[in-house]
Amino acid sequence: xHKALVMEVDACTGCHQCELMxxxxxxxxxxxxxxxxxxxxxxxGAINVPSTCTQCQEAWCMVVCPxxxxxxxxxxxxxxxxxxVCVGCKVCTIACPFGAINYDPDSGVVTKCDLCGxxxxxxxxxxxxxxxxxxxxxxxxxxxxxxxxxAAGLDAxxx
Amino acid sequence: MHYVIAGAGPAAIAAAEHLRELxxxxxxxxxxxxxxxxxxxxxLPYFLTGKVSEEGTYLRRSEDxxxxxxxxxxxxxxxxxxxISHAVTLIDGQKINYDKLLLATGAEPIIPPVSxxxxxxxxxxxxxxxxxxxxxxxxxxxxxxxxxxxxxxxxILESWVLREVNLTVVEMGPRMVPRMLGEKAGGLLQxxxxxxxxxxxxxxxxxAIESTPDELQVVLESGEICPADVVIVSTGVKPRLHYLxxxxxxxxxxxxxxxxxxxxxxxxxxxxxxxQGLDFSTGExxxxxxxxxxxxxxxxxxxxxxxANNLPYKGSLNMNILDTLGLVTCSFGxxxxxxxxxxxxxxxxxxxxxxxxxxxxxxxxxxxxxGYHEHLGVLRGLIETQIPLGEWKDRLKENPIGLVDxxxxxxxxxxxxx
Numbered sequence: 407x408h409k410a411l412v413m414e415v416d417a418c419t420g421c422h423q424c425e426l427m428x429x430x431x432x433x434x435x436x437x438x439x440x441x442x443x444x445x446x447x448x449x450x451g452a453i454n455v456p457s458t459c460t461q462c463q464e465a466w467c468m469v470v471c472p473x474x475x476x477x478x479x480x481x482x483x484x485x486x487x488x489x490x491v492c493v494g495c496k497v498c499t500i501a502c503p504f505g506a507i508n509y510d511p512d513s514g515v516v517t518k519c520d521l522c523g524x525x526x527x528x529x530x531x532x533x534x535x536x537x538x539x540x541x542x543x544x545x546x547x548x549x550x551x552x553x554x555x556x557a558a559g560l561d562a563x564x565x
Numbered sequence: 566m567h568y569v570i571a572g573a574g575p576a577a578i579a580a581a582e583h584l585r586e587l588x589x590x591x592x593x594x595x596x597x598x599x600x601x602x603x604x605x606x607x608x609l610p611y612f613l614t615g616k617v618s619e620e621g622t623y624l625r626r627s628e629d630x631x632x633x634x635x636x637x638x639x640x641x642x643x644x645x646x647x648x649i650s651h652a653v654t655l656i657d658g659q660k661i662n663y664d665k666l667l668l669a670t671g672a673e674p675i676i677p678p679v680s681x682x683x684x685x686x687x688x689x690x691x692x693x694x695x696x697x698x699x700x701x702x703x704x705x706x707x708x709x710x711x712x713x714x715x716x717x718x719x720x721i722l723e724s725w726v727l728r729e730v731n732l733t734v735v736e737m738g739p740r741m742v743p744r745m746l747g748e749k750a751g752g753l754l755q756x757x758x759x760x761x762x763x764x765x766x767x768x769x770x771x772x773a774i775e776s777t778p779d780e781l782q783v784v785l786e787s788g789e790i791c792p793a794d795v796v797i798v799s800t801g802v803k804p805r806l807h808y809l810x811x812x813x814x815x816x817x818x819x820x821x822x823x824x825x826x827x828x829x830x831x832x833x834x835x836x837x838x839x840x841q842g843l844d845f846s847t848g849e850x851x852x853x854x855x856x857x858x859x860x861x862x863x864x865x866x867x868x869x870x871x872x873a874n875n876l877p878y879k880g881s882l883n884m885n886i887l888d889t890l891g892l893v894t895c896s897f898g899x900x901x902x903x904x905x906x907x908x909x910x911x912x913x914x915x916x917x918x919x920x921x922x923x924x925x926x927x928x929x930x931x932x933x934x935x936g937y938h939e940h941l942g943v944l945r946g947l948i949e950t951q952i953p954l955g956e957w958k959d960r961l962k963e964n965p966i967g968l969v970d971x972x973x974x975x976x977x978x979x980x981x982x983x
Contacts, residue, residue, distance in 0.1 A: 415977060444940075444969075446969050446970055446973040447970075448970045448973070448974055453974075453977065455973040455977060457973065469579065469860050469864065470856055470857050470860050472575055472605035472607040472608055472624065472856055473605055473608050473617075473621065473622065473623070473624065473626075474624065474625050474626050491621070491626065493607075493608045493611040493616060493617050493621065493622075494611065494616070494888070495607050495608065495610075495611070495886075496886045496888060496893070496938070497607065497856045497857060497886060499886065499938070499941050499942055500857070500884045500885075500886045500895060500897070500941050500942055500944070500945060501857045501884075501942065501945065502942035502945070503942055503943070503945045503946035503949060503950075504942060504943070504946060505939075505940035505941065505942035505943035505944075505946065505969065505972065506942065507942065508938065508939050508940060509893070509938045509939075511891070511938065514616070
């Protein structure tokens with residue numbers, strides 16, 4: 407069974423450690439702008455919402471890609487972008503209803519969470535229980551899935 | 566069960582692969598008119614700039630992908646459909662029988678009715694061969710006139726500029742990409758292009774293209790004459806439907822399909838750029854001719870072909886994203902607004918940034934943006950879920966770029982209340 411990255415809003419303090427480690431893992435620099443884990447803060451910082459790709463089953467990004475640049479990593483279930491294959495057309499960035507895949511003008515390709523090959527650095531960096539990497543049948547995963555489903559209003563690309 | 570798909574573009578491949586998933590024992594035949602393995606027209610601009618090779622434009626990565634998935638590729642062009650005898654005829658006279666047929670024959674360029682279009686220095690940009698020919702014609706210092714500043718025109722602009730061609734763009738509409746961007750957004754795109762050395766004429770049509778041995782002369786309606794070494798024509802596309810002449814399948818702007826993607830004939834479905842399917846925003850039917858709609862059409866058609874019409878489709882949300890010389894523009898849904906609606910706007914011409922949000926009551930129904938490329942997908946999420954924005958609508962009216970905050974905010978609120 408695959409594991410899932412679970413995000414718990416109530417436990418997030420908005421410290422941004424996850425963003426720093428994510429960007430370090432992705433581009434070798436502590437630069438939140440390059441992170442694919444994002445903390446959204448509102449109400450003056452009272453609410454902090456961590457979010458990234460939920461690796462949806464029949465991912466919109468993967469289905470819509472015109473050159474098959476997004477494929478499933480069989481060991482983690484993550485939908486991964488091949489920087490060699492991606493042409494940078496950005497159609498996945500408007501097709502993903504979570505806004506979880508984004509274009510990086512510096513590299514000319516799109517980036518998204520790939521679960522760091524099964525050892526997500528954001529989880530390691532998180533000082534609270536806001537981020538966890540758990541089995542897909544855990545309660546935390548169920549709760550997140552409900553959140554993701556609400557956000558998308560759909561549970562997979564139609565059909 | 567033999568499924569036959571006329572076409573080998575994104576809608577066709579999405580359908581074929583989904584049919585294979587849903588009905589493992591079936592026979593699936595794709596009929597493609599192009600000589601190459603199925604490729605993506607969306608990738609052609611990146612072939613033009615040299616970012617990818619020809620192979621980089623292919624829809625699937627491995628040569629044996631289709632064989633491995635049990636999908637039979639036939640090279641040929643469908644010239645007739647007979648829904649009564651359940652057969653299609655190819656250009657070489659071959660007949661192929663089907664149990665269920667999907668028409669995914671895509672679109673073809675519209676050729677403007679002006680003289681001089683047959684000169685070899687006048688080029689479309691539609692097939693892979695066209696792109697190869699353009700690469701030969703676009704020599705540094707050459708003078709190019711591009712007729713049309715629509716979706717395709719605005720993406721291929723970059724390849725001309727990168728090739729150091731002196732480019733003039735002529736658009737008959739009141740602004741660049743008039744079917745995707747409003748006045749301010751189109752204006753920003755024009756000033757951006759002009760700042761990169763491109764000459765842009767809007768509101769004018771090409772009257773004629775006159776050929777001399779040394780050059781072409783593009784005569785505009787305004788009387789102005791643009792000399793050119795090469796002319797590229799990108800004046801839009803229309804569904805490719807000529808093979809349906811005399812066939813009893815309803816055609817309006819495209820092939821009319823119902824909520825199951827079925828045409829007016831049983832066992833015949835249509836998908837992608839040739840199909841006039843349900844539009845999420847209007848509830849009417851429309852030809853979108855965009856990749857997200859094409860792949861959704863393909864999957865929904867496949868599900869209904871394999872599953873006896875058990876998956877009604879709520880319609881596709883029209884959406885577009887363009888990168889023109891580094892300026893990203895996008896549109897979603899009812900970006901022009903709806904009757905009795907409300908809007909929010911942020912306009913920063915100095916930075917070439919713009920956001921326009923359209924609401925119906927407190928639901929987001931459409932958007933235009935210029936100069937942003939992050940988290941644009943949340944616009945789709947907010948529009949397609951029709952989630953009430955509540956207090957976040959007022960916050961968006963104050964600060965239209967706070968979209969991610971609004972997206973997370975309304976979802977968190979819904980979770981707390983749910």
